[in-house]
Amino acid sequence: MVDLMNKTNNKETVNIKTPSPSMGPSIQAADKNSVFNTKNFNLWYGDHHALKDINLDIKENDVTAIIGPSGCGKSTYIKALNRMVELVPIVKTNGEINYRGRNILDASYEVEELRTRVGMVFQKPNPFPKSIYDNIAYGPRIHGIKNKKILDEIVEKSLRGAAIWDEVKDRLNQNAYGLSGGQQQRICIARCLAIEPDVILMDEPTSALDPISTLKVEELVQELKDNYSIIIVTHNMQQAARISDKTAFFLNGEVVEFDHTDKIFSTPKDQRTEDYISGRFG
Amino acid sequence: MAARERFDHEIEAIQADLLKLSNLSIQALETSFAAFIEKDFEKAKEVIEQDAVINSLEEQINDRVILVMTRQQPVAKDLRRLVVLLKAAADLERVGDYAVNIAKESIRIGKERFITSIELLEDMCYKAIEMLRQIVEAFLEENMSKAKEIAEYDDQIDEMYGNIITHLMRLSSVAPESIAQITSLSFICRYIERCADYATNIAEYLLYLKKGQRYDLNQ
Numbered sequence: 001m002v003d004l005m006n007k008t009n010n011k012e013t014v015n016i017k018t019p020s021p022s023m024g025p026s027i028q029a030a031d032k033n034s035v036f037n038t039k040n041f042n043l044w045y046g047d048h049h050a051l052k053d054i055n056l057d058i059k060e061n062d063v064t065a066i067i068g069p070s071g072c073g074k075s076t077y078i079k080a081l082n083r084m085v086e087l088v089p090i091v092k093t094n095g096e097i098n099y100r101g102r103n104i105l106d107a108s109y110e111v112e113e114l115r116t117r118v119g120m121v122f123q124k125p126n127p128f129p130k131s132i133y134d135n136i137a138y139g140p141r142i143h144g145i146k147n148k149k150i151l152d153e154i155v156e157k158s159l160r161g162a163a164i165w166d167e168v169k170d171r172l173n174q175n176a177y178g179l180s181g182g183q184q185q186r187i188c189i190a191r192c193l194a195i196e197p198d199v200i201l202m203d204e205p206t207s208a209l210d211p212i213s214t215l216k217v218e219e220l221v222q223e224l225k226d227n228y229s230i231i232i233v234t235h236n237m238q239q240a241a242r243i244s245d246k247t248a249f250f251l252n253g254e255v256v257e258f259d260h261t262d263k264i265f266s267t268p269k270d271q272r273t274e275d276y277i278s279g280r281f282g
Numbered sequence: 283m284a285a286r287e288r289f290d291h292e293i294e295a296i297q298a299d300l301l302k303l304s305n306l307s308i309q310a311l312e313t314s315f316a317a318f319i320e321k322d323f324e325k326a327k328e329v330i331e332q333d334a335v336i337n338s339l340e341e342q343i344n345d346r347v348i349l350v351m352t353r354q355q356p357v358a359k360d361l362r363r364l365v366v367l368l369k370a371a372a373d374l375e376r377v378g379d380y381a382v383n384i385a386k387e388s389i390r391i392g393k394e395r396f397i398t399s400i401e402l403l404e405d406m407c408y409k410a411i412e413m414l415r416q417i418v419e420a421f422l423e424e425n426m427s428k429a430k431e432i433a434e435y436d437d438q439i440d441e442m443y444g445n446i447i448t449h450l451m452r453l454s455s456v457a458p459e460s461i462a463q464i465t466s467l468s469f470i471c472r473y474i475e476r477c478a479d480y481a482t483n484i485a486e487y488l489l490y491l492k493k494g495q496r497y498d499l500n501q
Contacts, residue, residue: 238355265357267494278360279286 041095068250119192125184162190182213310381318388
């Protein structure tokens with residue numbers, strides 16, 4: 001007599017499966033170019049050793065999130081990437097920050113050139129007290145563009161790029177201060193796009209915005225990553241999980257873990273990362 | 283109360299509900315099997331009626347898990363912990379359903395005497411119940427080695443299942459007039475074997491919770 005009932009096993013499985021990625025954008029190809037390659041970078045504010053032996057290889061067209069508790073050095077790090085941190089007189093640095101293969105800390109590196117290539121958006125929207133048009137045209141004018149037709153094109157392209165053209169196209173001559181916080185932040189992003197940067201640094205760009213404006217900025221980040229490399233400092237864990245490809249966790253001036261965002265938010269390697277993202281400190 | 287403390291309290295409350303659910307489901311399985319052996323239809327009906335309690339407890343666990351996910355937005359192990367609680371609750375609810383199925387089969391068999399010894403079936407059922415009990419315990423204690431060890435008993439249950447079914451098939455050719463009872467006995471045997479599989483699933487969830495990787499202990 002034959003056993004007609006098969007052993008119950010409703011799984012078609014191998015013994016061990018690695019977890020399938022479930023969150024965030026897709027993992028990028030391994031052979032992307034480096035945009036910022038930081039090697040053994042240290043920074044001091046006077047005697048305070050604020051960044052310790054930072055090694056991070058940030059790839060182009062990635063959204064890289066920098067997370068960590070207040071005072072961990074994340075804002076200092078992104079301000080080092082466009083050398084804004086040098087505006088603090090007591091700052092000392094050593095090590096390397098290579099932008100597209102050149103060390104930006106070299107005395108010969110022209111900081112103006114760097115800041116043309118590396119734009120920045122701040123926590124609080126900071127439009128100039130000028131018309132919407134003049135806010136966007138400001139950078140190109142400084143770079144010598146005077147032709148009205150070309151400026152018009154840049155303004156429209158930048159505002160479209162920042163997903164705010166439809167909201168402001170009929171009031172380009174009005175003062176940017178009259179816009180809502182979320183709109184002002186997108187004007188600042190448009191202003192940044194107008195100089196056609198390679199990299200956009202964002203320092204908590206949505207922390208002063210309501211959820212709808214936050215969502216618009218997050219969607220914008222996703223659209224912009226096709227053409228720009230974006231490095232974003234955020235205190236919002238869900239935001240980092242939603243929009244970034246890679247995440248670096250900073251703690252006490254060190255990089256504890258840098259990995260694909262899917263990995264960081266599902267199975268981080270370091271217990272300190274797990275504790276931080278789970279809200280156990282910070 | 284700090285946010286993390288509230289999260290931990292909510293997890294503890296869900297774990298307490300899961301323990302309650304597991305006790306009810308295992309008790310339903312024990313009662314339905316006793317009803318089957320003793321031909322006690324009142325007991326069998328009791329199991330069928332009590333299933334609504336098990337179902338609503340599973341729904342309660344689902345609601346609580348969804349609420350914690352919404353309010354606390356957990357990640358990493360915290361998120362896995364909630365997901366595995368949800369899955370374990372679903373499996374324990376299914377154990378309750380199998381208890382109902384066994385109760386229904388025993389009513390179907392009625393008062394007629396068993397055409398074969400059911401000693402091996404009894405043995406299999408008690409093993410499955412013990413497996414469930416210990417694995418749920420290991421799951422809540424998050425004791426991986428215990429869970430893995432207990433899950434290995436599933437092989438014995440599968441072997442018993444194979445032997446019983448072979449025996450029943452053989453019997454069907456020599457006692458074709460009892461085919462209805464043989465079918466019912468085969469179903470009961472199958473339900474018990476499935477319950478042991480669910481126990482193994484719960485052990486797998488624990489491994490997933492701890493390691494973040496999927497394991498198959500049910501091969």
